[in-house]
Amino acid sequence: MKSIARLMAASAIVSASGAMAADLEVTHWWTSGGEAAAVAEFAKAFDEKTDHNWVDGAIAGSGGTARPIIISRILGGDPMGATQLNHGRQAEELIEAGLLLDLTDVAEAEGWRDIIHPVSLLDSCTVDGRVYCAPVNIHSWQWIWLSHQAFADAGTDVPANWDEFVAAAPALEAAGKIPLAMGQQPWQSSGAFGVMTVAIAGLDAWSAVNIDKNADVAAGPEYAKVFEAAANARQLAANSNVQDWNQATNLVITGQAGAQIMGDWAQGEFQVAGQVAGEDYTCLPGLGVNEVISTGGDAFYFPVNGDADVTAAQKELASLLVSKEVQVAFNLKKGSLPIRGDVDLDAANDCMKKGLEILANGAILPDGNQTLSPDTSGQIEDLMVEFWNDPSYSAADAQAAYAKIISRAD
Amino acid sequence: MAIADDAQSPSAVQRERTQRPNRLFKNMTAKIASIPMVATALVIFVGCTVWTIVHSFTNSRLLPRLEFVGFEQYERLWETRRWLVSIENLAIYGVCSLILSFVIGFTLAALLDRKIRGEAVFRTIFLYPFALSFIVTGLVWQWILNPQFGIQSVVQRWGWESFAFDPLNNADIVIYGILIAGIWQGSGFIMVLMLAGLRGIDEDIWKASRVDGIPVWKTYVVVIIPMMRPVFITALVIITSGIIKVYDLVVAQTSGGPGIASEVPAKYVIEKMFQSQNLAQGFAASTMMLLSVLIVLIPWAYLEFGGKKRG
Structure with a gap:
């Protein structure tokens, strides 16, 4: 009985959106204790809230080690489902070459421009008015x-x-x-x-x-x-x-x-x-x-993929990463600041509060x-x-x- | 050689004259069989090399594009301290590793060749490091040379408190720390090559030199080594190519540190191409590496092959 219900539910989803469960490989370089705990929040949310599966592709080392691997995989025609990069100029040429998925429809549907604060984070994801990445946190060096x-x-x-x-x-x-x-x-x-x-x-x-x-x-x-x-x-x-x-x-x-x-x-x-x-x-x-x-930070980019199921999964992940609940869970573990001003961070500690205050004052x-x-x-x-x-x-x-x-x- | 010898005899000259139009089709099967390799060589080696050199004159960043900027990349390259340090390191590493590999490899081979007991055991022990990759070698030596866990701390615990041996943390001598690991890894292989060469020497030559009363060391230097010329050439090519491409050893042992003291050209190329997203700069550096190989190779090839024609 249960399996029939599941089957029907599944077929309903298929006929509704044409999407099926996809395995999305996500590459990132979050491997230290605190970082790994934070990224596990993403994986948990993605596995629980969508039909898709998070396949963790952590690359040990630092951004300097991981970025060349990530970029050569995208250039070499073996793209992952999603990848962490520092937004800004690192992905500039990949976007120009049309290798990254345009997320503008997701961004507009959810009103990213209104909820993301400071808005410069979104600007860093935007090239010629199109949005190509989902910012996930604000990191400051200072x-x-x-x-x-x-x-x-x-x-x-x-x-x-x-x-x-x-x-x-x-x-x-x-x-x-x-x-x-x-x-x-x-x-x-x-x-x-x-x-x-x-x-x-x-x-x-x-x-x-x-x-x-x-x-x-x-x-x-x-x-x-x-x-x-x-x-x-x-x-x-x-x-x-x-x-x-x-x-x-x-x-x-x-x-x-x-x-x-x-x-x-x-x-x-x-x-x-x-x-x-x-x-x-x-x-x-x-x-x-x-x-x-x-206000630097990390963002997720989604390489263009020929498979429609994967593309649907990519867009679902993008909207999930920006969602309130995930933002709170992730940033508390990571120690970084959320990318939206409308979330409740009562659990934040002293240092994060200092950061949030500076952010609210606009000293960025x-x-x-x-x-x-x-x-x-x-x-x-x-x-x-x-x-x-x-x-x-x-x-x-x-x-x-x-x-x-x-x-x-x- | 066989064809050339044939050509000298009058009958062969005649045969060739009558068959000249078909010369291209001579040994047809062999030629067809070698087409894939020839094509590979042309496209992969020559083609990609030319492509790289052409793009080193552009301002390509993450993706190759053809906007030419003349020698700008090369000017920047030779102004970069890191590149100059890399070249210097490669020169030191190259010269030392070439000499030491030959000396150690040949000495070990000559010792083993004296028909000692347990030769197979020693041969295996000496060759064993070669079975390890450079990454493993680098990590092992990083630990051995680590002042907190390695040689230095062991000797200090024996009572020699002031003993200091931490090449990997000392910018002035760090390249020698890498050299030690490189030699440890590579000399066993050279030894095996040399040993094979020594075994190829006719026993009668040893007997003759013994009859003439020539000392053993002199026989080696004056008779045996010149006879082993082909083996030496092979070893030279293997060692040299290993030197030019040294990269993983440095990455595993020091990742270029302390500071930039143990950087090597191959690492510069990789990092400029993929981390700094500046392909053209990496191409310019790799073109310089190719050039340095050619500078060594061309005079040698000229002597080697030009000489034979004259003789």
Whole structure:
């Protein structure tokens, strides 16, 4: 009886929409503890609320490792059902080549333009008025994470901004702590530098360089201060011999390191470790100097597929990812901010609330991925990873090289 | 060779004269059989190489397109510190690995060739690392050279507290840390090649040299090595191609770090093409790699094949 009912239900769906259950392979690079817990929320919702199946295609490593794999699969004619990318300019050429599914009908039917806040997230998904991706969260780089235990061991107060942190660094070193935890991956070096730029050089200089690509400002005095500060931070991070960002976060969680400059995805790690914001650790947006956050983030793109069932499943997934319930469940686990202002995040902790408040005040700036092409970002990463690892590389030389990259940026 | 020899005899010349129009169709089956390989070689190797070189003069980003920008990509390439470091690393790695592979490989082979007991056991042990991929080799040596778990900590625990050996964390010597792993992996294979060459040497030559009272080492250097020329050429080609394409070893051991101190050209090419989404820059770099191979190869080929014609 049950099976007949199921059969009838199934045939009803088939005749109604022509769609059948499809297996959708979803690739992403969310593999650390907090990230994996968050992406499991997507999988759960997709399996429960639709007839389709989520086939997890996690790619270990970081975005730098995963993106080439994802892109070569799309280019090579073996597209996955859906994939994570950082929206912005990474998928620009894939869209131009017509390899990604146009989601405009879903976006218009559900009024994404009205519900997505800030709307710049949707703009990053839009090319020539058509929508090509579903943003899922807002991630901001502009955070420093401080370990209460490390500062207690060193006998100093937990700093309230970058300058206080630098002043407290000798005490940390005396207590046998690493003042600043830094992973060695290129994107981390480059990201930390970006955060210091916003905090130290200020917003105007940042936008002149990153948005208007003004090489004179990049070679100017504001940026010179940033490079000096970065050279100083390089000393503070000298003993941190870890590779991955979550290993560096772990140094902060365990109190072996005083602080880490890292985006708000680090929050998920603190949560998994059972730490409480404000008690075990403190987060300072904009290094406690300039309270702004960049609104980069992750988005899902759906490669064009010849199979109509898969296309239907892709569109269902797109609308599911943006839906209220899924947004709350996902972002609480991930430690990121939801992409819509109308959801209820009572369960959010201290740090997320700080972020939400800044977001509500509109103190936002675009993310590096939105303003710089992957080529330029890659060159900056090469420069930064060398600068952070080679103590003999002077701040002035690095600044000259940086200005040159900016002068060539597009 | 056989055809050339035939051509010298008068009857063959005559035969060829009468059959000249059909020369193209001589050995028809063999020629037809080799068409797929010839086509593959032309399309895959020559065709793709030309395509790559052409696109290195464009401003292609994620997708190839034909908007020519002259030598811009090459200018940028040679201004990039990372590329210069890569070239320098490749030169150091290449020269050291070439010399050490030959010396270690030949020495081991010569020792095994002295009819020692348990030769098969030693041969297996020496060849074993070659059965591992570069990725596994790289990870194993990353652990061995890791200052917290590896050699350094072991020696320190024996009591030599000030002992320091952490090549992978020291930008100045990191390339030698990679070299160690490369040699460990590759020299066993070279040894087997050399051993095969040594076994091909006629026993009578050894007897003759013994009668003449020539010392063993001198026999090796003056008689045996020149006789093993084909084996050396084979080994040279294998080692050199391994050097130029070294990539996975670096990725597994250091991923180019610390900083950019152990970057290699192949890694630059891959990352520019796929991570930075700048195909043309990657193509320009790979064209430079091809050029460097040709610079080595052409004089050698000229000497090798040009010489034979004259002789």
